[in-house]
Amino acid sequence: MIKRIIKKRNHFNSSLFVMLSVAMFFGCDSDETQQVTTFNNITLAQEFDTAGSLDPNIWNYDLGNGSDIGLPGWGNNELQNYTDRPENVVIEDGMLKITARQESFEGSAYTSARIQTKGKFQQKYGRFEARIQLPWGQGLWPAFWMLGDDNEGTEIWPQIGEIDIMENRGQEPTIINGSVHGPGYSAGNAVTKAFELDGDRFDTGFHVFGIEWSEDYINYYVDDVLYNQIRRSDVPGEWVFDDEFFIILNVAVGGNYVGSPNAQTVFPQEMLVDYIRVYSAD
Template identity: 40%
Template sequence: MRNLIVSTIFLLSLASCKKSGRDGGSVITPPAPPEAKEYTFEASPMWADEFDYTGAPDPNSWTYDTGDHGWGNNELQNYTTDAKNVQVKDGMLTITAIKEPSGSKAYSSTRLVSRGKKDFTYGRLEVKAKLPSGRGTWPAIWMLPTARTYGDWPKSGEIDVMEHVGYDPNVVHFSIHSEAYNHVINTQKTATRQIPTAMTDFHLYRVDWTPAYIRGFFDGVQVFSFANDGKGYASWPFDKAFHVLINIAVGGNWGGVQGVDDTVFPAAMLVDYVRLYKLIP
């Protein structure tokens, strides 16, 4: 009798997740949005790089994307691991874009990534940085999925914690991309704010990533919010492990809209720290 009761409950639970289609078959009902609640985060970082050492970025935390193939945006730089493009010194990380022949390109730079080292699902990420200046620079602090579970970009998602294009000085962007929401189909979800000293002072760029929402903050002030609508991966692919990227691109579909001013190079982005805080269940 106990087995019969358990079986009956199981079948009823399955039935509650389905409804009849017009052809008499079963149609899976999309999952409901997660409970609307405020999430909190642990007070101490679960991972941090304070850059309190000298030399190459910590290999226990960072690796590199390298190459000169344009990175899907017709970018003009070759990404390298060379010390002239990336180094840690005087308590900070410096990524430098340089005007020089590099690979098949006329510029070199670095794209530093935590992929395979510090991947995470949900959390609060904080990065304190000072941005490069000059037309043609395109620095970014962002996140990509470590595995493309739902398919190639934009299906598996992207979170841009900070983007800045040099021809639009001190205007900083926070964005998310998914299959349903991305700039290619003009449905992007973006917040844009002016930070008058973004290129001369350090500022704090932050994302709070939870099962229910993604929120963006500049210097502790919320500028962006995107809710999980419960309609599946097309709008919310943000339930898998992501990793952090920090880079300076040169030119490209956005950064190069008004050309590149070669007199601004070398152009550097300085990062004081990267801190990741665990989501409290």
């Protein structure tokens, strides 16, 4: 049974990102030393204080239903069409809002948004975190995740690697998962672990989702609770997390992971992002 370790931080002061190694149980019969790296240099701060559109120097929009890149349904049987309209993605009230809507749009029954930083902000190793309030309902799939650089198109998924900092089934408002995907451990065979809130829900308030990623491991956090560590030795294939990765945020509708919305799913639904911050160790 894993013993949870709580780390207290002031998220507005990167100089406090200091942690020595702490003890943690990874099994009932043995103790191991928990590796934790100090990340104290901020490299990206998206506070979403200025109303309007996203900063084009940082963000790209993924558009459509994936058919134009040969992945209809974005490869997961998703039902939405992603747009860059303010109805689906906008900064207002001091936060980023990604809104999933039930509406007919270019052949799809739903719209939403997916934004990413490919080619504009990419980083190898560090702490990546965001303060988010999730949507709720059957068939909603909000995520805060990362993909590896494809080295100018010479590599494809899952060889490029995927780090899911947070993904949620909208019908499970108390549970999120943190995962990695790579060659031999992708899709339904990803290396993953769930975190469940006690007496709270992810759709009724903001929570901080983060990873600390170093050369040989990735630590997963919710509100500074360390709930999992995935080490190089834990993956049943090649460790593909030694390259630059870029950030993605989206709310999918439907898909293999969550199933389709039902009559009880209320639209529109919003994912609210208070901030995104990234730190490096030097």
